[in-house]
Amino acid sequence: MFKNILKSFSLKQTTGFLLLLIFLLANALILWKYVLNEEKASLSVSDRIVFIGGNPRSGTTLMRVLLDVHGSIYCGPETVILLPFMALSKKLNEQLPPNVLMVRTRITAKSLKEATANFILHVLKNRNKQEDKILCAKDPPILNYMDILVDLFPNSKFIFMVRDGRAVSFSWLGYRKLEYNFQNYLDLLKEWDDRNNITMTLCDRVGPSYCKMVKYENLVLNKELVLRDLMKFLELEWNDNMLNHENFMETDVELGRKEWSNSQVIKPIYYKDSSKKWAKEIEDYDENIVREEIPMLKFFGYV
Amino acid sequence: MFKNILKSFSLKQTTGFLLLLIFLLANALILWKYVLNEEKASLSVSDRIVFIGGNPRSGTTLMRVLLDVHGSIYCGPETVILLPFMALSKKLNEQLPPNVLMVRTRITAKSLKEATANFILHVLKNRNKQEDKILCAKDPPILNYMDILVDLFPNSKFIFMVRDGRAVSFSWLGYRKLEYNFQNYLDLLKEWDDRNNITMTLCDRVGPSYCKMVKYENLVLNKELVLRDLMKFLELEWNDNMLNHENFMETDVELGRKEWSNSQVIKPIYYKDSSKKWAKEIEDYDENIVREEIPMLKFFGYV
Numbered sequence: 001m002f003k004n005i006l007k008s009f010s011l012k013q014t015t016g017f018l019l020l021l022i023f024l025l026a027n028a029l030i031l032w033k034y035v036l037n038e039e040k041a042s043l044s045v046s047d048r049i050v051f052i053g054g055n056p057r058s059g060t061t062l063m064r065v066l067l068d069v070h071g072s073i074y075c076g077p078e079t080v081i082l083l084p085f086m087a088l089s090k091k092l093n094e095q096l097p098p099n100v101l102m103v104r105t106r107i108t109a110k111s112l113k114e115a116t117a118n119f120i121l122h123v124l125k126n127r128n129k130q131e132d133k134i135l136c137a138k139d140p141p142i143l144n145y146m147d148i149l150v151d152l153f154p155n156s157k158f159i160f161m162v163r164d165g166r167a168v169s170f171s172w173l174g175y176r177k178l179e180y181n182f183q184n185y186l187d188l189l190k191e192w193d194d195r196n197n198i199t200m201t202l203c204d205r206v207g208p209s210y211c212k213m214v215k216y217e218n219l220v221l222n223k224e225l226v227l228r229d230l231m232k233f234l235e236l237e238w239n240d241n242m243l244n245h246e247n248f249m250e251t252d253v254e255l256g257r258k259e260w261s262n263s264q265v266i267k268p269i270y271y272k273d274s275s276k277k278w279a280k281e282i283e284d285y286d287e288n289i290v291r292e293e294i295p296m297l298k299f300f301g302y303v
Numbered sequence: 304m305f306k307n308i309l310k311s312f313s314l315k316q317t318t319g320f321l322l323l324l325i326f327l328l329a330n331a332l333i334l335w336k337y338v339l340n341e342e343k344a345s346l347s348v349s350d351r352i353v354f355i356g357g358n359p360r361s362g363t364t365l366m367r368v369l370l371d372v373h374g375s376i377y378c379g380p381e382t383v384i385l386l387p388f389m390a391l392s393k394k395l396n397e398q399l400p401p402n403v404l405m406v407r408t409r410i411t412a413k414s415l416k417e418a419t420a421n422f423i424l425h426v427l428k429n430r431n432k433q434e435d436k437i438l439c440a441k442d443p444p445i446l447n448y449m450d451i452l453v454d455l456f457p458n459s460k461f462i463f464m465v466r467d468g469r470a471v472s473f474s475w476l477g478y479r480k481l482e483y484n485f486q487n488y489l490d491l492l493k494e495w496d497d498r499n500n501i502t503m504t505l506c507d508r509v510g511p512s513y514c515k516m517v518k519y520e521n522l523v524l525n526k527e528l529v530l531r532d533l534m535k536f537l538e539l540e541w542n543d544n545m546l547n548h549e550n551f552m553e554t555d556v557e558l559g560r561k562e563w564s565n566s567q568v569i570k571p572i573y574y575k576d577s578s579k580k581w582a583k584e585i586e587d588y589d590e591n592i593v594r595e596e597i598p599m600l601k602f603f604g605y606v
Contacts, residue, residue, distance in 0.1 A: 013316070024327055076409045081395055088391050092384055106379045106557060111429030115422045122421060126414030254409060 047121065049153050050075070050136040050234060053143035054161030055195050057171045059216035063161055064138040066227065068253045069245040072236060074128045075136035076254050082120065082137055086145040089116050093148065117152040134236075141195075143211075146202040150210055157234055160203050163216035164302045165192040165294055170278045182284040186293065193296045200299070215300070350424065352456050353378070353439040353537060356446035357464030358498050360474045362519035366464055367441040369530065371556045372548040375539060377431045378439035379557050385423065385440055389448040392419050396451065420455040437539075444498075446514075449505040453513055460537055463506050466519035467605045468495040468597055473581040485587040489596065496599045503602070518603070 050073060052064050064075035098109035124135040142149075146158055169188035178184045203211035212233045219226045224243060231238050241248060279285045290297070297303045353376060355366050367378035401412035427438040445452075449461055472491035481487045506514035515536045522529045527546060534541050544551060582588045593600070600606045 020323060020327070024323070077407060079410065080399065080408050081404075081410065081415065084391055084395070088387055092387070096383065101384075104380060105383050106430040107382065107384065107426055108429060111426055112384065114429075115425040118425060119418045119422045122418040123410055123414055126411060126417075127409040 047153070048134050048155045048157065049120075049124065049149075050134060050157045050159065051142050051146075051149060052136065052138035052159045052161065053140050054159075054199065055163070055165075055168055055192055056140045057168045057175070058140075058161040058163035059214075059219060060138055060140050060161045062216075062219070063159055063214065064136065065249075065253050066242050066245050067136060069241050069248045070236065070239045071241065072133060072239075073136050073234075074133040075138050076127060078139045079123070079137050080139065081123065083139050083141060085116075085119065086142065086148065090145060090148060113152060120152070143199045143202065146199075146206055146211065150206050156210065158203070158206070158211040159230070160199055160211055160213045161216060162196065162213055162300055164300075165189050165196070165297055166278050166290065166302070168192055170282075173282075180282050182282055182286065182289075185278065185282050185285070186289070189290065189294045193294045196296045196300070200296070350456070351437050351458045351460065352423075352427065352452075353437060353460045353462065354445050354449075354452060355439065355441035355462045355464065356443055357462075357502065358466070358468075358471055358495055359443045360471045360478070361443075361464040361466040362517075362522060363441055363443050363464045365519070365522070366462055366517065367439065368552070368556050369545050369548050370439060372544050372551045373539065373542045374544065375436060375542075376439050376537075377436040378441050379430060381442045382426070382440050383442065384426065386442050386444055388419075388422065389445065389451065393448060393451060416455060423455070446502045446505065449502075449509055449514065453509050459513065461506070461509070461514040462533070463502055463514055463516045464519060465499065465516055465603055467603075468492050468499070468600055469581050469593065469605070471495055473585075476585075483585050485585055485589065485592075488581065488585050488588070489592070492593060492597045496597045499599045499603070503599070 050067065052060050052067075052075065054060050067073045067075050092112070096104070101107055101109055101112065121135070124137060128135060143158055143160055149156055166189070169185055169192055172188050173180055173185060200213070203213060212230065214226060214230065227242050228238060245253070279287065291303050353370065355363050355378065357363050370376045370378050395415070399407070404410055404412055404415065424438070427440060431438060446461055446463055452459055452461075469492070472488055472495055475491045476483055476488060503516070506516060515533065517529060517533065530545050531541060548556070582590065594606050
């Protein structure tokens with residue numbers, strides 16, 4: 001039938017028809033572009049975000065540098081602002097549960113949740129120069145908000161960095177310029193214990209598809225094994241560059257000023273066996289008291 | 304030429320042509336819908352928002368009820384959440400000025416500003432059931448953030464409610480269940496003085512096209528005159544309903560629970576001449592001390 005129609009057309013008719021067809025195609029193309037954009041925008045809330053956290057001095061900077069070297073994810077320096085924003089979000093959730101919020105303010109919990117998720121996405125997306133990269137935020141205490149974040153971003157992933165509390169606390173003594181005595185050291189260890197206990201509980205609650213604990217010592221001693229396992233968890237391809245991240249520090253990794261682990265991450269990964277250091281340098285160090293009062297050391301298998 | 308083309312078409316050709324035309328029109332219509340939506344979305348940040356604030360007990364609830372009765376604006380009960388959100392926004396602005404923000408976190412001030420504006424818009428738009436209404440937020444201390452809000456929403460308007468500090472503080476004594484003595488009263492007056500001084504300074508800074516001061520006593524005594532002037536400032540049509548707002552309290556005005564001015568706004572506007580009340584009921588009341596220590600009373604013309 002179409003063949004007959006075509007045959008019966010004069011040149012004038014064919015020209016008119018062709019013009020129509022071109023107009024139609026252009027129209028359809030523009031339309032398609034809008035439909036596609038619309039879809040992209042509505043998918044954004046379910047975008048994957050990788051959150052990296054853990055007690056400070058536990059290798060969170062090293063982890064985010066390794067991911068930045070990978071190439072298909074952008075972590076960058078600490079976001080800083082996500083922490084007070086999530087703290088506020090948590091406070092509002094507690095003080096104004098959905099029904100109270102609705103009755104007092106006529107705001108729905110759903111719209112507040114959307115506004116919160118969009119805020120985070122907008123900030124992270126705009127510092128990500130290459131739009132196709134997976135979003136990532138590294139702020140040590142961010143995992144305190146894991147339960148809220150899972151609810152906001154059902155496709156997110158959490159990397160929980162853990163390092164021997166005795167090494168972490170020893171490092172903190174120096175950073176905080178405290179006297180190297182056992183009481184100060186034990187106080188820091190208790191902080192470490194509390195923080196890791198809280199994060200571990202949240203990590204268990206959201207489950208292994210969301211939260212992966214990575215031990216710093218394992219990462220350093222068995223880099224490839226740990227990273228290959230991590231890539232599976234993150235559903236990312238393997239990339240050899242991660243094995244010598246120090247070669248990419250100038251080009252692929254943006255260091256933030258004031259990140260005090262910078263001096264370490266620019267070097268190749270090495271394992272400093274400082275397992276005896278605290279015992280030697282801290283006055284009256286007592287391993288028995290440490291093991292007794294800091295249960296998370298045993299939980300993580302460090303003692 | 305087109306006439307000739309049409310004439311030379313057979314029935315089959317005409318049918319084909321008509322089908323094409325219908326398809327084309329449908330196509331164009333859908334396209335148009337997308338283009339229009341896109342425009343609407345990109346205009347959103349410049350949407351007008353009316354902010355109502357002032358010292359508590361100064362008629363902010365009355366003002367928002369009057370606007371809700373108007374019909375083309377939705378204020379509703381206090382948003383509550385905008386206050387801690389703006390406080391955080393202010394704190395971040397101060398602690399992380401644009402260059403520091405960029406260097407430390409790779410977040411641009413522009414994207415943080417957009418994320419902040421979008422958060423507020425999303426929350427306000429979603430409690431506004433009638434989409435064509437102008438957005439409005441009433442929270443007494445919201446005007447503390449006038450300078451930031453003007454920057455976020457260049458089309459916003461601010462209504463600054465002011466009421467005689469002696470009446471406000473007298474009302475507060477009862478609310479806070481304080482003893483009716485002069486020292487307590489003077490302390491509250493000083494708070495009133497400080498708050499109004501700060502808001503007045505900001506109101507002057509953003510200028511009269513953004514900020515309008517409305518005296519509660521004027522509103523009550525010269526309702527129509529004050530409201531007609533206010534409508535000009537807000538660029539809204541006059542609506543007679545505002546003159547008897549009490550008739551619309553059940554249908555057009557949503558009262559939030561816990562708004563402690565509710566018992567007053569459900570009645571017609573009346574002027575309670577309580578100008579002597581404090582002098583009578585407060586022990587050792589001294590008008591001279593009040594006039595001397597509370598300069599804003601004179602500034603606003605109350606003494």
